[in-house]
Amino acid sequence: MKGSNDIAMPADSGPARSRGRVHRFSHHSRHRMKRAIKLALSVLAAVFASVAILFAVLAWRLSAGPISLGFLSPYVADAFKSGDSDYRVEFSDTILSWAGWERSLDILVRDVRVLDAENRLLGTVPELSLGLSGLQLLRGQVSPTSIELMRPEVVLHRSVDGSISFGLGPARTGGGSDPAFASLLGGVTEERDPKRPLGLLQQLSIVDANVIIEDETLGLLIELPQANLVLMRTESGLTGQIDMIARLGELDMPLAGAARYDRASQTIATNLRFANIVPTKLARYLPALADFQGIDLPISGEIGLTMNTDGQIGRTTFDLAADSGRLTLPTSIMPEPLDIVVAQTKGEINADHTSLTIDDLFMDLNGTSITFSGVGETTEAGTGVIGTLNILDLPFDQFARYWPSGLAPGGRDWIVTNVSVGVMERITAELKLAPGRLNEGAPRLLLPGELAMDFEWVNATMNYLNGQPKALGVRGYGRTDGRTMTIEMRDGSIGKVRAPKAVVEMTGIGNDVAEMTVLVDVEGSMVDALEVLDAPPLGYPSKVGLKPSQVGGAARGQIGAQFPLLDDLDPAAVAITSTATIEEFSVNGLFSSLDARDGSVKVSLDSADGLDASGTLTLEGVPAKFTWRENFGAKAPFLSRYDFNLTLDDAARTRLGLDLTPYVKGPLPAVIRYTETNRKRRQLEAAIDVGKAELNLPELYWQKPAGNEASLSLRVFLPPEGDASVQSFTLQAKDGLFEGSATLDSASLKLRELVVSRMLIGLTDANARIRPPAKTGDKLRISVGGESLDLRPYLGDLMSSGGERTTDLDLELDVKRLITRADQQITDARGRMDFNGEGLRTAYLEGTLVSGQPIRLRLEPDGKRRRLIVQSDDAGSVARAFDVYDNAIGGSLYLEARILDDLEGGPVEGYVQVDDYKVRNAPTLANLLTFASLTGIVDVLGGEGLSFQQLYMPFTLFGDVLTVKEARTSGASLGVNGTGTVNLATDQIDLKGTIVPIYAINSALSSIPLIGDILTGGEGGGVFAANYSVTGHLERPTITVNPLSVLAPGIFRNIFTIFEGGGGGGSGEPINPRKDVGR
Incomplete structure (x- = not known):
């Protein structure tokens, strides 16, 4: 094919020829091209000159005022009318206006009115600006590409069914959307179509509008003066920008946002930005926002939401921040208002409005910060929440403001009342509350799995028990599930007692009355520890008769307490347990007069049962092992019981005030039990091994050598006043048995009276009553009775002029048989012997000899000498009885002698x-x-x-x-x-x-x-x-x-x-x- 631009080139032309022809062609072409260019430039210059003249004339004309384009008015009116619409648009004029270099040329339509078929006014717009398609103008059509509504009044109405209607102008009263406005919105939202009147509309703008929003669902009536809206058509729908001030009563709230409409899904996505909106102020004008009236702080941020063209709101997102203010929530959730320095949060509400997701809530409460992430869900059952709450640096004295009063009230009330000063450094709570659990605010009693919370704190002051010294400087951590709470504490002190560790268990914290169990490790001096235990409501040292000042030593142990968390706690409801190890233990005035030292003691206490202690100590310097039992029960068989295991040698007995010289010499291993049945009845029991000791009872002429087995057991009653009494004693030896009772001085435990109910020594089977000297100069008094008394040891003293004695002795006899020799006796013997420091001073004895004849013996003073007279009607029996002569029979006896005590040797x-x-x-x-x-x-x-x-x-x-x-x-x-x-x-x-x-x-x-x-x-x-x-x-x-x-x-x-x-x-x-x- 050839065209007019084709160039013919013969195929048979040779190279030389060909080069010549080409040269001629190129020269000719260049000439023609120069002429065409000159012509084109001339035409363009003429055109530009004409346009320049035209624009200059137009500019001169527009500067003088707008140019009326009335011939375009019918075409513009048709552009706003759909083919099947029953309204028409009228306006007073169409003009061309120049509003400055920033807006270039505008086609303005003034006094726009929308009328229905019955000429009723549907809406008005003071002025609008059009941008027209030039290509469509060449075709004879007016097709706006942009429309700008200036200073209109727009009414948006949302019905209770969620449907939205809108219109232009103050005359609108509802009843459906403005068809012309709807046509504008349809023109910019529908797909591009040159065949439609607004099919090429690319942008719809509303400038400086006054918008009235009526929402019957929320009860809102909001005015938006100076609202600006720009809607831009996109391939998938449209986008929009909005900038306005929302006026509600006296409140002006700047708002800005963006929107996107998706044509395929018929959904609208909007983002609304705002600043310094105070919900408390909004709630004054909007009853629907009454639930937010406690939010008294300026909030700024962005809210994004989606809705369909029916006005049904779908997914909503938010990203909010707040400056200083106060947040007041229902007291069931937050007891007191929160003073917030700054806060921020973001999250979303799902499309069916049943779920609220908070991705990150942060509140700064002037040093205390709160964060939360979670999901709130609402179903037919009610509201629930799943999330994580973190609270940092919360002072304990602010706890009442942040812990809901209805949430675990038992634990809350105790902590709020009894913990102060310190700071809760961290609280982390995992919440899993099913829908319905928040219907009435914070649940009173949490179910298993609904809460998992742990926390840490420092430098707290705790009143763990009313009346007790407070625990100071406590740090620790804890955990709770809302039903029970476990707390572990470190580095505290109670009074002057160190508390390096403590564990607290609370149960039933969701009930009105929770139970607390406390286990506290303690270290400190015994004085300080007993001052703690002596404070109310415990008072244990006072109960057992100890004053803290009496006791010394260093204690290390554990104190436990269990009690209900009540303000008016009955001390009887407090269960106390304690264990301790005490070193260098000492007590002054033990049992009123004894001092204990150098103790190593283990103690356990149970307030419902009693106190147990055991260990070693020195009692007045005497090493001893001991146990101590103190009963607290009213029905206990005794109050106090002390068991001592010790060896009482000569020095020990002297130190304890139990000088038994010359009767006992050598060690006495002993087990001694001291019991207080009540505060008026005290008893001492002893089991003593006398085997290693030497016993010497010179008044009874009985000795037990060291090494011969013997034992002594006794029971002593110690009344609060008066003398103590040995209720019973038994001295058992190989060749002797002594049983009886005694009376002791209550202060010194020295013997006042000894009653020997039975005395078996050889042939002696007697009883005796012995009264030691009460004071210097007094005599030892012994009265002897019973079946038999072996008098043979005493006969040597009958004529004795001396012999060293420690005490004077007054001996009375009334026995059935008085044995004078192995085969001789005096029956029904009665008598009395008076020994002084040098020997037998006076004596009287009468009885019946084996022959039936009486015998009388009398020793009496005679100046510094003594006189002895013996009389009997059976001298032979007397001689045999006293081992003088065995071969005499009968005879009347008279013996008289003088003991010459005034001469040396006492002849x-x-x-x-x-x-x-x-x-x-x-x-x-x-x-x-x-x-x-x-x-x-x-x-x-x-x-x-x-x-x-x-x-x-x-x-x-x-x-x-x-x-x-x-x-x-x-x-x-x-x-x-x-x-x-x-x-x-x-x-x-x-x-x-x-x-x-x-x-x-x-x-x-x-x-x-x-x-x-x-x-x-x-x-x-x-x-x-x-x-x-x-x-x-x-x-x-x-x-x-x-x-x-x-x-x-x-x-x-x-x-x-x-x-x-x-x-x-x-x-x-x-x-x-x-x-x-x-x-």
Whole structure:
């Protein structure tokens, strides 16, 4: 194909030719092109000049005023009218106007009126500006591409059913949207269509409008003066911008926003920006916003929402910030208003308005900050929420403002009332409240899983129990599920006691009355710890009679308390438990008078049960193990009980004021129990091992050597006033048993009276009452009764002139059997013995001998000396009873002696006289008679016995040596005299005298004057007599008889004793003779 611009080029032309032709063609073409360009430039210059002249003339004309384009008015009116519409648009003029370089040229339509088919005015617009399509003008059509409504009045109406209607002008009263305005909106929202009157409309603007919004659903009536709106057509729909001031009463609120319309989904998405809107002020004019009247702070931010063309609002988003102000919520949620420095939040409401999502809520409460993220949901059941709440740096004294009064009231009331000063550094709460749980504000009682909260705090002051010192400087952390709460605390102090750790458990915190359990670790001095425990409502030291000032040591332990959280808490409702370890424990004035030191003690306490303590200490310097039980129950069998396990040696007993010298020597391991049945009844029980100690009871002549097993048990009653009493005691030894009771001085525990109900010592089976000296100078008084008393140990003191004693003794006897020898006794014995510091001073004894005859013994003072008298009608029984002589039978006894206490050694002198008695089976006498060849008399002696009419024996006793001087006895068959000594300690005898057979004949001869003395040798001698001597041991003496003296007259009889080394026949002197004896 060829066209007019095609260039023909012959195919057979050669190269040279071809080059020549081409050269000619190019030159010609360039020439023609220059001419065309010159022509085009000339035409353009003419056109531009004409346009310039036209614009200059137009500008000159427009500067003088708008140019009327009335010929366009019909075309413009048709542009606003749809083909099937029943309204028409009228206006007064169409003009061309120049509003300055910023707006260029405008086609303005003035006084626009919209009328229905019956000429009723539907709306007005003072002025609008048009932008027209030039291409459509060339085709003879008026097709606006932009429309700007100036200073219109717009009414938006939302009905209760959610439908929206709108119109222009003040004359509008509702009843449907303005068709012309609807046509404008339809023109910019529908797809581009040149065939429609507004099918090419690209932008719709409303400038400086006065908008009235009526919302029947919300009860709103809002005026928006100076509102500006720009709507721009897009491929998918349109976008818009809005800038306005919302006026509500006296409130002017600047608003700005953007919108986007999606044609396919028929939805509108808007974003509205605003600043410094105070909801409290809005609520004054908008009853629908009454729920927000507590938000008294300026809020700025952006709200985005979607809606459909029916006015149904869908998803709503918000991003808000608030400056300083006050937030007041319902008291069921927040008890007091919140003073907010700054706040911000963002989130969304779902399309069906059943869910509110808060992505990030932040409030600064002047140092305290609150954040929340979560979802609130509303169903037919009601409202619920799921989210996370964080509170930072909340002072405890502000807790009442932020903790809802209806939420876990038991825990809230206690914390608000009893925790102060410190700061809650962090609270994190996970909420899961199902729909319906928030219908009446914060739920009173949370269900399992609805809350998981943990928190931390520092430097708190806690009143954990009214009356107790407050816990200071506490830090810690805790957790709660709204039903129970666990708190762990660190580094606090209670009074002067350190509390390094504490755990608090609260249960039932959703109830009116919650329960609290507190476990506090404590460290400090015993004084400080007891001051805490002594404060109300506890008062435990006072209950057990301790004053904090009495006690020393360092304590480490744990105190627990459980009680209901009540303002008027009854102390009886507080359950206290405690455990502690105390080192260097000490108590002054224990049991009124004792001091304890160096203790290591473990203590446990239960207010419903009692107190238990155990450990070691020194009691007045005596090491001891102890346990202590204190009962608190009213029905307990006792109040207090102390058990001590200690060894009381000599020094320990002295330190404790229990000096038992000279009765006890050596260690006494003891278990002692002290019990207070009530404050008026105290009891002491002891079990003492006496095996390692030496016991010495000199008054009873009983000893227990160390190493012999023995035990002592006793029970002591200690009244609040008066003397203490030993209700019972038992001393059990291998050779002795003592049972009885005693009375003790309540202050010193010294013995006042000892009652021995039974005393078994050898043959003694007696009872006794012993009264120690009450003061210096008083005597030890002992009264003895019972079945039997072994008197043998006391007989040595009968004639004793001395012996060291620690106390004076007054001994009374009233026993059934008084044992004087293993086979001898005095029955129905009654008597009294008075010992002073040197020995037996006075005595009286009477009773019945085994023969049935009475015996009487009396020892009485005689100046500085003592006088002893013994009388009985059975001298033989007396001699056997007191182990003097076993071979005498019957006889009347009279013994009188004086104890010469004023002389050194206290010698004794006296005499014995016995009348009408017999001697039978006397081995020594029998041997003597045998040696004297008096066998006939010996036979009588071994048979029915020798009868004697009288015995008279003067004697002296010095130390252990008994001296007999000129003793004589005589009967019808025999007469004997003698002088000599007996050593009672060694049983050695040295006796010499004369034995006279047929004493009656010899006695008759001796009565002849002068001749009788020559024949018999004087009193006690005879014509027929023999000299004898008895020496050696009493059991096996040596007996000698001088046979040459048998028939010698008495005057010559002593001649035969010259060579025997000593005299006989009454001339001998006693051992250690004293010239003043007897004087």
